[in-house]
Amino acid sequence: MWQGRVGVLALVVVAVLAGIPMCAAGGGGGGNQLEVYSWWTGPGEEEGLAAMAQEFESKNAGITFVNAAVSGGAGSNAKAILASRLLANDPPDSYQRHAGLELEDDVRSGKVQDLSALYDREGWRDVLPKGLLDNLTIDGRIYAVPVNIHRANLLWYRPAALDELGLAGPPKTWAEFLDQAERIKQAGRTPLAIGPQWTQKHLFETVLLGELGPDRYERLFAGALGWTAPEVTAALATYQRVLSHSDLRSASGDWQPQLDRVMQGTAVYAVMGDWVSGYLEGAKKQRWQQGYAAVASPGSDGVYSFLSDAFTLPTGARNPELALKWLVECGSTEGQNLFNPGRARSPPGSTWTPGSTPGTSGGRWRSGATRAPGSPARSPTASWPTTRTTPRSTRPSASSTRTATWATWPPRSTEPTRRPDERPAPAARPEHRPAGHRRPARPRSHRDDAGAPAPARASRRGGRLAAPAAGAGAPCPRMRRVPGWLAGLGLMSPSLILVGVFVYGFIGWNVRVSFTSWQGLTPVYDFVGLDNYTALWNDARWRTDARNVLVFTAVFVAGALALGFVMALLLEKGARGEAFYRGVFLFPMAISFIATAIVWRWLLDNGTGGDTAGLNQLFSDLGLGFLRSDWHKSDSSWAIAAVALPAGWALSGYVMALFLAGMRAIPGTFRESARIDGASEWQVLWYVMRPALRPVTFSAVLILIHISLKTFDLIYALDQGNLKIDTPSLYMWFTTFDGGFYDRGATIATVLLVGVALIIGPYIRHWLRTERR
Numbered sequence: 001m002w003q004g005r006v007g008v009l010a011l012v013v014v015a016v017l018a019g020i021p022m023c024a025a026g027g028g029g030g031g032n033q034l035e036v037y038s039w040w041t042g043p044g045e046e047e048g049l050a051a052m053a054q055e056f057e058s059k060n061a062g063i064t065f066v067n068a069a070v071s072g073g074a075g076s077n078a079k080a081i082l083a084s085r086l087l088a089n090d091p092p093d094s095y096q097r098h099a100g101l102e103l104e105d106d107v108r109s110g111k112v113q114d115l116s117a118l119y120d121r122e123g124w125r126d127v128l129p130k131g132l133l134d135n136l137t138i139d140g141r142i143y144a145v146p147v148n149i150h151r152a153n154l155l156w157y158r159p160a161a162l163d164e165l166g167l168a169g170p171p172k173t174w175a176e177f178l179d180q181a182e183r184i185k186q187a188g189r190t191p192l193a194i195g196p197q198w199t200q201k202h203l204f205e206t207v208l209l210g211e212l213g214p215d216r217y218e219r220l221f222a223g224a225l226g227w228t229a230p231e232v233t234a235a236l237a238t239y240q241r242v243l244s245h246s247d248l249r250s251a252s253g254d255w256q257p258q259l260d261r262v263m264q265g266t267a268v269y270a271v272m273g274d275w276v277s278g279y280l281e282g283a284k285k286q287r288w289q290q291g292y293a294a295v296a297s298p299g300s301d302g303v304y305s306f307l308s309d310a311f312t313l314p315t316g317a318r319n320p321e322l323a324l325k326w327l328v329e330c331g332s333t334e335g336q337n338l339f340n341p342g343r344a345r346s347p348p349g350s351t352w353t354p355g356s357t358p359g360t361s362g363g364r365w366r367s368g369a370t371r372a373p374g375s376p377a378r379s380p381t382a383s384w385p386t387t388r389t390t391p392r393s394t395r396p397s398a399s400s401t402r403t404a405t406w407a408t409w410p411p412r413s414t415e416p417t418r419r420p421d422e423r424p425a426p427a428a429r430p431e432h433r434p435a436g437h438r439r440p441a442r443p444r445s446h447r448d449d450a451g452a453p454a455p456a457r458a459s460r461r462g463g464r465l466a467a468p469a470a471g472a473g474a475p476c477p478r479m480r481r482v483p484g485w486l487a488g489l490g491l492m493s494p495s496l497i498l499v500g501v502f503v504y505g506f507i508g509w510n511v512r513v514s515f516t517s518w519q520g521l522t523p524v525y526d527f528v529g530l531d532n533y534t535a536l537w538n539d540a541r542w543r544t545d546a547r548n549v550l551v552f553t554a555v556f557v558a559g560a561l562a563l564g565f566v567m568a569l570l571l572e573k574g575a576r577g578e579a580f581y582r583g584v585f586l587f588p589m590a591i592s593f594i595a596t597a598i599v600w601r602w603l604l605d606n607g608t609g610g611d612t613a614g615l616n617q618l619f620s621d622l623g624l625g626f627l628r629s630d631w632h633k634s635d636s637s638w639a640i641a642a643v644a645l646p647a648g649w650a651l652s653g654y655v656m657a658l659f660l661a662g663m664r665a666i667p668g669t670f671r672e673s674a675r676i677d678g679a680s681e682w683q684v685l686w687y688v689m690r691p692a693l694r695p696v697t698f699s700a701v702l703i704l705i706h707i708s709l710k711t712f713d714l715i716y717a718l719d720q721g722n723l724k725i726d727t728p729s730l731y732m733w734f735t736t737f738d739g740g741f742y743d744r745g746a747t748i749a750t751v752l753l754v755g756v757a758l759i760i761g762p763y764i765r766h767w768l769r770t771e772r773r
Contacts, residue, residue: 034322035066036311037082037095045278048339052147055338056329063322068092070598070717081594081717086111091314093323097144099135099308107138112312114141118324124331132308144310145327147339152273153206153297153305156259159289161268165189170269174210174238174298177269181245184268193267194246195258196738203271204239210299211235248519248740256283263292271297273307507753513746520740532747542748545728548640552727553708555641559648560704561697564655569685571656572663582660586653593650597717600646604631604718632718632725639724643715650714651707655700662696663689695766702763709755728752 034056040049046069053065070081082095091111097103106112119125119142125133132149136142157170165187171177181191194200209217212235219225220232227233247267259276261267263284270276276294280286296303311330313323329335514532518524536542567585571578588596603614606629612620619627631642666689674684712729719725728748736745 032062033064033066034094034319034326035068035092036326037068037070037092038311039070039079039096041069045275047282048278051338052329052335055334056326059329060322060325081598086314089316091316093314093317093319094311094326095314097310097312099132099144099146099310103136103144103310103312104138106312107143111315112143113315113320115143115145115313115327116141118145118327122328122331132306135308136310144312145330146308146310147330147336149306149308150273150275151304152202152307153209153300153303154272154274154276154294155297156262156270156272156276156292156294157268158262158265158291159293161189161262161265165268170293170295171298172301174207174242177298178238178241178245185245189265190245190247190261190267191269192242192246193258193261193270194243194248195255196734197740199255199258199272200243200248200740202273203242206271206297206300206305207239207242208232208235209303209305210297211238213299214303243520260284510746510753511750513742514750516743516746518742518746523742528743532743533751536744536747536751541723541726541731542728544723545726545731547637548725549709549727551638552640552644552647552711553705555644556647556651556708557701557704559644560651560655561700563648563652564700565659567652567656568659568663571660585656588650589653591650593647593711593714594717596646596650597714600649601718604633604642604645606630606633632722634724637724639722640727643718643725646718647708647711647714651704655704658696658700659693662693666692698766699763702759705759706756709752709759 036049036053038049040046049067049069053067057063057065082092085091086106097106103112124145128146132146133142136144136146155170162169165184167180167183171180177191184191192203194203208220212220212231216225216231220227225232247261255272255276256279258270259272259279262270263280263286274294277288280292281288284291286292295301311327313320313327317323512525515528515530516524516526517528517531571582571585605613605616607613607616615631616628619625629642630639632639634642670688670692671684674688679687710729711727712733715725715727715730716733720730729752732745732748732752735741735748
């Protein structure tokens with residue numbers, strides 16, 4: 001009796017522990033919480049948002065501001081996670097967007113609500129620049145409230161570095177930059193620091209603006225100037241030359257490491273927006289014109305290429321009334337002054353006019369600017385503060401990245417390969433014949449030994465003999481039956497062709513690229529032998545990543561097996577409410593790794609004091625403060641082990657299902673016989689169930705190892721900028737899509753493929769041997 005009660009109690013405890021992350025998974029809060037979603041996690045912007053949140057809470061007593069910010073990729077990570085929430089009809093109370101085409105996508109899909117009445121009530125139409133209002137207005141309605149205006153076309157440098165190199169000043173044109181680049185290279189430094197892929201697109205826009213000028217730049221993205229025009233092709237060639245003078249091989253992380261290299265002196269210049277100032281002055285403690293300086297990017301003097309961050313009211317928000325109050329805070333003078341002063345960006349309602357002198361509220365970035373085209377990716381081009389804007393009908397196609405879609409690129413066909421419309425009609429089934437009936441021979445032309453036709457055979461019909469019908473003796477063609485394997489091959493051929501081309505064909509192409517020196521957007525199909533593999537194994541980051549994935553695999557597999565086995569053992573006893581507990585245990589398996597990472601990022605928070613949250617807060621409340629940890633943010637080389645906690649939690653339900661099926665396949669007579677012979681429950685478990693579960697355990701281990709080698713989205717969403725938890729899959733992603741080193745990325749992918757094959761191979765061999773038995 002006591003064993004049954006202990007089992008039920010253990011089952012409840014495990015279910016509660018398994019459900020803790022589910023309780024934290026609900027987006028948003030109750031009626032007294034406001035969830036605001038953004039990508040402001042960097043120095044300067046994070047403090048500005050915190051100041052606005054504090055001001056909001058002071059004006060709205062009893063309301064808690066929930067900062068749901070997601071870091072990385074200049075908003076690309078946050079946008080990916082936000083897209084999944086919007087598709088699931090689980091929006092935050094308000095979320096950040098760039099004014100322009102990015103906002104227009106949400107409006108067309110019905111994801112945001114009209115704020116025109118709010119603008120009329122607060123009188124914002126009279127204070128915001130018309131060019132900015134045009135980018136917030138779609139079909140005569142306004143859908144977002146801006147909190148800042150950024151200047152994107154700036155060239156950052158360290159004055160001391162120019163003095164050391166004997167350079168009179170930063171370049172005013174890209175041709176002058178290319179001349180300086182040769183001198184900088186001779187001094188052993190990198191002319192231009194570059195970051196991940198979005199920063200390369202940012203540089204692309206800036207070079208086009210400098211080479212084409214604002215008029216042709218606007219015409220290009222409005223479709224009035226073709227990409228094959230001579231001046232455009234010349235600008236593209238300049239961009240390739242500029243990119244060749246960058247440290248493209250170091251293009252990982254985000255824009256902060258890009259600027260770090262400039263501050264450290266290994267690189268001289270960097271192209272980035274005015275948000276850099278908050279980072280350099282806040283995190284790096286640098287001072288303007290002493291530790292750092294910035295001028296308009298080459299060729300864009302007097303041009304202010306702007307973009308604006310704004311907040312929306314999502315359709316289906318849990319607390320729309322609180323969201324409207326937050327938008328009022330965003331548009332108020334107090335809120336914008338809290339976020340913007342001293343942080344380089346400008347309040348949208350500032351009274352600056354072109355040509356004004358530097359001053360507060362980001363005036364240093366606006367000095368001398370007379371034209372203000374918007375970034376084509378984040379807002380359609382527009383002059384400012386005059387009323388000239390690009391007509392909406394000529395705006396480029398929707399894009400939510402940091403560069404416009406190239407109209408000359410041919411779109412990929414999305415039409416699936418069609419199978420034949422008709423299948424051959426099945427052969428006619430033979431007529432039913434009574435048992436024992438002998439099938440008559442096929443009609444033939446019979447002749448006797450002398451060559452004369454033989455007498456026709458009679459057939460019995462209705463009890464009487466009847467002569468065969470006329471022509472019965474004519475030859476009949478023989479029906480040839482289609483072999484079964486050929487029919488099956490015809491049925492499977494469409495799938496075999498698709499798999500052969502889009503799976504094994506691409507695998508072969510990837511292996512081919514791993515033996516080339518392909519870097520950048522232009523494919524290179526030369527042959528360099530094993531140089532890429534040799535360089536990979538000599539790469540310190542790769543060796544660290546390989547060690548990390550081994551530690552992650554060991555902890556992940558052991559944890560998932562242990563938790564899954566315990567849950568299966570508890571359910572196997574047949575406790576009351578088994579269906580409920582089984583659903584709780586299986587639920588983590590139904591959650592994507594992205595959602596799992598978001599929940600566990602809060603559970604593994606390493607904040608202290610008033611910022612304590614998640615498991616650390618739980619340990620403190622239970623008097624178990626000695627269990628507090630920095631988890632994956634630890635400086636320890638074992639930080640990757642903490643990432644195995646959410647991975648093991650997510651897959652434990654799958655392992656439980658495997659073990660539960662295996663346990664219930666063991667005949668009950670085996671265990672009853674052991675108990676009759678005096679075996680305890682532990683002995684039954686060890687000597688009876690354990691050997692019988694060996695095949696299930698073997699399969700589970702192989703599957704989990706396979707999953708661990710490919711794990712990407714969980715780590716990426718949890719803390720993708722932390723090299724302490726970097727893995728080969730993350731390294732492959734960054735070096736390929738952020739750095740443009742397709743040869744290195746293909747090499748990593750090939751090594752991972754071989755690793756997976758070594759794991760799957762024994763499993764297939766074991767399965768084939770089992771089938772033969």
